Amino acid sequence: MEHFIAHTFLVHPHPLECEAVADWLRKISYVELVGKGSSLDHLIQLPYLKDIDVIVLFAHQTENVAEKILKIRKLHPRLKFLLLAPSPSSESVREVVRSGVSGYIVFESELHEWELAFRAVSQGRVYYGQEVMLRLAESSVETFIPEPIPTTKDFLSKREVEILRLVANEYTTTRIASELCISDKTVESHRRNLFQKLGVKNSVGLTKIAVRMGVV
Template sequence: MTASTRVLVCDDHALIRTGLTTIIDAQPDLEVVGSCGDGRAAVRLARELEPDVVVMDVRMPLLDGIEATRLLAGDGVVDPVKVLVVTTFNLDEYVYEALRAGASGFLLKDAPPAHLLQGIRTVATGAALLAPEVTRRLVGRYAARIRPPRPTADDDVLTSRELEVLRLVAEGLSNREIAETLVLGQETVKTHVSRILGKLGLRDRVQAVIHAYRQGLVS
């Protein structure tokens, strides 16, 4: 049997924590390994329990979710944790700060349960979870601030095909849409994306999008 995706739930409202835990634990491929109500506990439990994904609220006591995310997934973290930020606040600032802190995804709490579950599964695979229109809007506005400038033009290490794929990823296309656009198999596209991330030292598609904007591959 395939191992379940291990999830840590962090929210300062006990009722919401219980609801999220119930929804997630009902899935055969997902398992809640812990829960907590403040950012400090989130950091401690994530390091102790080593979950595959942390579902993180933004506004929490002692340490807010953005700072907790930075400690778990930010630049310089040796073993970064995949963090899915879930909040009631649909503000560009929160999305930007979550990305800057190292989050792999961003969802609103009023999203249908199916979106949450799919979001956890998506982030667990190493992919990013942001709607294409949100990605374009935010990264176009904040790209210069999200990631520090790179000292070398490391896009030279990418093949022409990989650059094509990277541009389409930055435009918000899914692997299926990229495959249709370039007349390739989806597995081939998936391989290209993995190689791009590896060559550029990027964690996920969010960072790939940011990188593409920083390098002027899209505008």
């Protein structure tokens, strides 16, 4: 049982593999595949673009990908991208991440990692594979921390971020309530909504995300 349905669009340059992957995606309970195409260009004139949650993008070279993503994201900032690509170079990884992809893993990733990445992305979090992280680490830290966060923050309301911060600061529900002058029950509601939106099931999960988001 999943708490969410991700309306997903698949981009894969090889028709056969595109089809195969599409079928495979359709079998996943929380994925609703709304379309597929061989390149990002086909995507732009789609009428139902704004109903899409996640774009799963297979790219064999990351040359112009970053700017295309940037262009699309400018029109539809809520769109999330999960990029599957070859092991990146330190130079390319930077601009790709800055373009605002929410997830970035290499082709060689295990199914398990794919799952993790997809769930993270479709729930508004970010996920970078080990190889990507390594390259990012070689590049400057400054460009790496701030960029991917906004997606997540936009996804949460102001109040929710506030609650998230306090939860991750070891405040109890009661304490948060009195701090914000609202009812315990309201705090619980927010907390529950956070669970749902972030796809975790308790405060420990929230805390890890809060750390990753940098709200603590």
